Amino acid sequence: MAANTTVFMTPEESGRVQTTVRDLIQKRRDQRGQRWTPYDPISLIQEATSASLLQDLSCAALGLGAAPKQSQDAIIAYGIGVPYLPSTAKLQELVPMKLSDLCMETHHRGRVLSLRRVSPVVEMKSSSWAIFQGDLQNEVERLEVFLHTSQNGQNILNLGGEFLVKEPYYTLNNHGQRTIRIDHPSDLVISTFNDGPESWRRRDRSGGLQKDFTPVQRKELGNTALYDKNYAMALAHYTEGLRVLIMQDDDSSSFLKHDLYRNRSHVNLILERYDAAIADALESLTHGEDGSQKDLDAKAYFRAGTAAYRLSNFRDAKDYFNEQLKLLPGNRLANAYLERIEVREHEMSDGAHDMDKALRSLSKTKGRLDAADFVRRTKVKNSPVSGKGLFAAEGIEPDDIIMCEKAFCVVWGNENEAFSALTCDVRDDAAIRVFPAGLHQAVVQKLMNSSSQIEEVLDLFGDYEGLGKKPCERDGVPVIDTFQIHDIVQRNAFGVGQQSEDEGYRNASTGLWIRASYINHSCIGNAKKELVGDLMIIRATRKILAGEEIMHSYDTTSEYDARMKALYLTWGFHCSCRLCVVEAQDSPAVRKKRLMLKKDADLFIERTKPTGAGIIAVNRAKRLRRSIEETYNEKNYKNLPRTALVGIEKWLQTAGCR
Numbered sequence: 103m104a105a106n107t108t109v110f111m112t113p114e115e116s117g118r119v120q121t122t123v124r125d126l127i128q129k130r131r132d133q134r135g136q137r138w139t140p141y142d143p144i145s146l147i148q149e150a151t152s153a154s155l156l157q158d159l160s161c162a163a164l165g166l167g168a169a170p171k172q173s174q175d176a177i178i179a180y181g182i183g184v185p186y187l188p189s190t191a192k193l194q195e196l197v198p199m200k201l202s203d204l205c206m207e208t209h210h211r212g213r214v215l216s217l218r219r220v221s222p223v224v225e226m227k228s229s230s231w232a233i234f235q236g237d238l239q240n241e242v243e244r245l246e247v248f249l250h251t252s253q254n255g256q257n258i259l260n261l262g263g264e265f266l267v268k269e270p271y272y273t274l275n276n277h278g279q280r281t282i283r284i285d286h287p288s289d290l291v292i293s294t295f296n297d298g299p300e301s302w303r304r305r306d307r308s309g310g311l312q313k314d315f316t317p318v319q320r321k322e323l324g325n326t327a328l329y330d331k332n333y334a335m336a337l338a339h340y341t342e343g344l345r346v347l348i349m350q351d352d353d354s355s356s357f358l359k360h361d362l363y364r365n366r367s368h369v370n371l372i373l374e375r376y377d378a379a380i381a382d383a384l385e386s387l388t389h390g391e392d393g394s395q396k397d398l399d400a401k402a403y404f405r406a407g408t409a410a411y412r413l414s415n416f417r418d419a420k421d422y423f424n425e426q427l428k429l430l431p432g433n434r435l436a437n438a439y440l441e442r443i444e445v446r447e448h449e450m451s452d453g454a455h456d457m458d459k460a461l462r463s464l465s466k467t468k469g470r471l472d473a474a475d476f477v478r479r480t481k482v483k484n485s486p487v488s489g490k491g492l493f494a495a496e497g498i499e500p501d502d503i504i505m506c507e508k509a510f511c512v513v514w515g516n517e518n519e520a521f522s523a524l525t526c527d528v529r530d531d532a533a534i535r536v537f538p539a540g541l542h543q544a545v546v547q548k549l550m551n552s553s554s555q556i557e558e559v560l561d562l563f564g565d566y567e568g569l570g571k572k573p574c575e576r577d578g579v580p581v582i583d584t585f586q587i588h589d590i591v592q593r594n595a596f597g598v599g600q601q602s603e604d605e606g607y608r609n610a611s612t613g614l615w616i617r618a619s620y621i622n623h624s625c626i627g628n629a630k631k632e633l634v635g636d637l638m639i640i641r642a643t644r645k646i647l648a649g650e651e652i653m654h655s656y657d658t659t660s661e662y663d664a665r666m667k668a669l670y671l672t673w674g675f676h677c678s679c680r681l682c683v684v685e686a687q688d689s690p691a692v693r694k695k696r697l698m699l700k701k702d703a704d705l706f707i708e709r710t711k712p713t714g715a716g717i718i719a720v721n722r723a724k725r726l727r728r729s730i731e732e733t734y735n736e737k738n739y740k741n742l743p744r745t746a747l748v749g750i751e752k753w754l755q756t757a758g759c760r
């Protein structure tokens with residue numbers, strides 16, 4: 103099923119990684135409580151400047167447009183340390199602190215740190231860092247944002263100059279350097295405008311201290327930023343204009359307010375912040391009767407409809423496009439969307455997806471299909487196997503489609519976002535896994551953008567409870583616990599196999615499919631998955647009765663010991679399906695013999711073509727089959743698959759023998 107996290111390392115290699123990570127954890131523990139000590143600000147800033155310059159120079163020298171964040175051969179490695187909760191305090195409740203109040207390996211709960219960036223940002227694949235100044239000019243510190251470094255298409259540390267760190271965590275980074283570390287995006291509050299964090303922190307109470315631009319000017323600045331495709335800045339200008347207008351509470355500015363909401367809805371749509379795009383579009387409605395007002399409202403309904411469609415909320419999308427048509431009868435775009443919605447509705451009720459059309463559209467849609475989910479033949483409920491599971495709501499014939507589902511989030515190997523990391527999890531006896539770090543980043547980003555989708559992701563299985571299953575919002579921003587999402591991705595992500603030639607384990611394609619995540623594992627399941635772009639199709643491999651649990655194989659390795667190990671390392675359970683119970687009864691000597699014979703058979707299959715094979719080859723294949731068959735106890739394996747035989751039987755079939 104899922105992202106393959108089995109990694110082949112020599113015991114020495116894995117031992118080295120584990121020792122490095124454990125040593126670092128110990129070093130952090132040893133330094134716990136140590137007071138902050140000052141640095142030489144000039145040399146620290148120089149360090150960051152040279153690191154960022156070196157990056158730029160090497161890019162220029164290589165003629166590359168963007169920083170090479172990862173050498174071809176290297177795989178990023180990091181330790182998963184002790185998880186901690188994001189701050190859920192309101193900014194106004196936190197007590198200011200200084201850099202000199204920081205203590206090592208401490209989460210400064212109840213405190214907030216105001217910082218100003220004083221160095222360029224050094225961007226790496228798994229983190230970004232820069233040097234920040236506190237209240238006093240000669241007090242500086244490194245601040246590192248781990249993994250979740252981008253927001254609205256820009257590096258988070260480049261979004262502004264003034265920052266507030268909620269309940270800062272002071273620790274050692276992966277290189278053993280002291281740093282303020284940010285794991286949860288909402289712990290870092292950024293002021294896009296340089297009005298000083300102290301005043302900005304207080305302004306809601308004091309009635310707005312920023313007097314530089316009027317809301318009319320903010321609208322113009324926003325429009326210019328939008329024209330320049332600086333969407334994060336456009337969003338900030340419109341938001342600031344609206345903040346001031348709302349505070350003034352003046353009826354005469356309602357036109358301007360509607361304009362700002364409508365323009366912000368447009369930016370939100372571009373930034374894929376669909377919930378916000380809908381809310382802004384609806385706020386912008388003038389409900390006026392004259393022609394230009396009707397045109398503007400029609401535009402707003404179109405934006406709301408498009409955003410709802412992208413959230414696969416087809417019912418709302420239909421309502422919005424119909425409202426648009428009432429204001430602008432015959433509008434071509436609205437009608438085109440309504441036609442598409444009709445197709446989606448058919449897909450939802452009958453699973454009647456036009457797969458040929460979907461295949462043809464793959465390159466245009468970048469593998470993300472315009473399609474609806476078909477899930478009505480299934481239901482999610484408690485499973486006797488483990489936690490929740492997916493069950494058949496009706497009888498399903500062999501080879502029939504059980505369900506189709508579009509990915510909640512997919513990262514294809516040929517996309518910049520795709521990267522795997524070697525993680526060493528200290529919570530789990532320093533287990534080493536290949537983790538889809540790019541998918542983790544993409545899921546967190548998506549949740550930050552669309553809070554209406556948080557609950558369904560939090561409901562998925564994960565070992566770490568984090569903030570619980572209910573979404574949380576503070577200071578107008580969703581609070582996402584990135585450790586919780588890490589564990590959810592770890593247990594639920596699907597590796598989808600190689601999609602392009604330049605794809606390897608460092609940039610494997612991976613995705614998260616919410617409903618399919620409820621399918622529990624069985625080595626002898628009743629379902630299999632196929633993919634068309636990001637549309638996952640689950641098909642019955644045999645007749646399934648109404649009420650039966652749907653199960654598929656997360657790991658299809660035929661060898662018992664390797665399969666057991668992979669299932670435990672990646673998904674944390676020991677399989678007790680009928681096949682595993684019987685295989686466990688085989689003596690280790692029998693399992694070893696079967697494995698050796700299967701290896702011989704695999705080698706034979708690799709070297710010998712079945713079509714046109716001579717009598718000698720056929721006899722050899724038959725002997726191999728017989729030898730493997732003899733390792734299976736007839737009585738125990740009655741009605742069970744003999745997985746080591748699959749390859750050689752297929753060879754004999756193709757060679758025209760029984």
Ligand SMILES: C[S@@+](CC[C@H](N)C(=O)[O-])C[C@H]1O[C@@H](n2cnc3c(N)ncnc32)[C@H](O)[C@@H]1O
Pocket residue numbers: 487488489490491562563593594619620621622623624672673674675676677678
């Ligand atoms: C993708 S989730 C499957 C749905 C999950 N049962 C739930 O409650 O949401 C994968 C996790 O389910 C559990 N699981 C799946 N198949 C299992 C099995 N055959 N035996 C025991 N646990 C299983 C494991 O904890 C695994 O990490």
